[in-house]
Amino acid sequence: MDGSGVDSTSMATPVQQRAHEAWRLYQYYLDKTTPHAVYRWIGTVVIALIYFTRVYYLQGFYIITYGLGIYILNLLIGFLSPLVDPELEASDGPMLPTRGSDEFKPFVRRLPEFKFWYTMTKAFCIAFLMTFFSVFDVPVFWPILLCYWIVLFVLTMRRQISHMIKYKYIPFSIGKQKYGGGGRRSSPSTSGSRAD
Numbered sequence: 001m002d003g004s005g006v007d008s009t010s011m012a013t014p015v016q017q018r019a020h021e022a023w024r025l026y027q028y029y030l031d032k033t034t035p036h037a038v039y040r041w042i043g044t045v046v047i048a049l050i051y052f053t054r055v056y057y058l059q060g061f062y063i064i065t066y067g068l069g070i071y072i073l074n075l076l077i078g079f080l081s082p083l084v085d086p087e088l089e090a091s092d093g094p095m096l097p098t099r100g101s102d103e104f105k106p107f108v109r110r111l112p113e114f115k116f117w118y119t120m121t122k123a124f125c126i127a128f129l130m131t132f133f134s135v136f137d138v139p140v141f142w143p144i145l146l147c148y149w150i151v152l153f154v155l156t157m158r159r160q161i162s163h164m165i166k167y168k169y170i171p172f173s174i175g176k177q178k179y180g181g182g183g184r185r186s187s188p189s190t191s192g193s194r195a196d
Contacts, residue, residue: 034114044121051128061131062142068127069149073156075119078111079171080160086167107171 012020033040055061111119130136164170 040117047124051124054131060137062140063138064127064130064136066145068123071123072120075116079116081110083108083110107169
């Protein structure tokens with residue numbers, strides 16, 4: 001309600017109300033997909049296959065595919081990186097445990113899995129829609145773009161893996177977390193870290 005006592009939502013046009021209802025319905029179903037990670041990723045793989053099939057049959061839109069690849073690489077780096085960079089927190093000591101006696105701190109991603117999936121899926125959908133507009137079909141020699149993307153991927157992953165080794169963190173859960181000690185409860189071991 002505003003100061004005059006009139007509900008501001010009643011002043012919205014019918015189109016705005018329908019758009020708001022559609023957005024709420026979309027958000028409702030999106031929220032329901034949260035616990036179903038495997039099915040979400042299967043859906044994304046299907047969307048990616050549809051996109052790549054379209055690009056293959058059209059024999060074009062390689063610049064869009066290259067941009068999509070760079071964007072996904074950027075998302076992947078965020079997914080593999082910790083929320084708090086140990087390099088920036090070096091003055092306070094390492095944030096991630098380096099010994100078994102250190103306090104266990106779960107791995108918290110800079111880009112959570114759900115946002116990674118959602119953003120990647122949106123990117124594939126937008127790229128797919130762009131293939132329907134010939135203005136985005138810029139003629140390029142695609143093998144050069146592919147080679148450049150592969151080099152960029154290798155260099156970026158090498159830097160990320162060396163960062164993981166230097167600060168001793170693993171961005172994935174490896175099996176069930178193990179707890180040490182006999183009868184007394186102790187901190188979880190650092191061999192596995194929580195995904196999100």
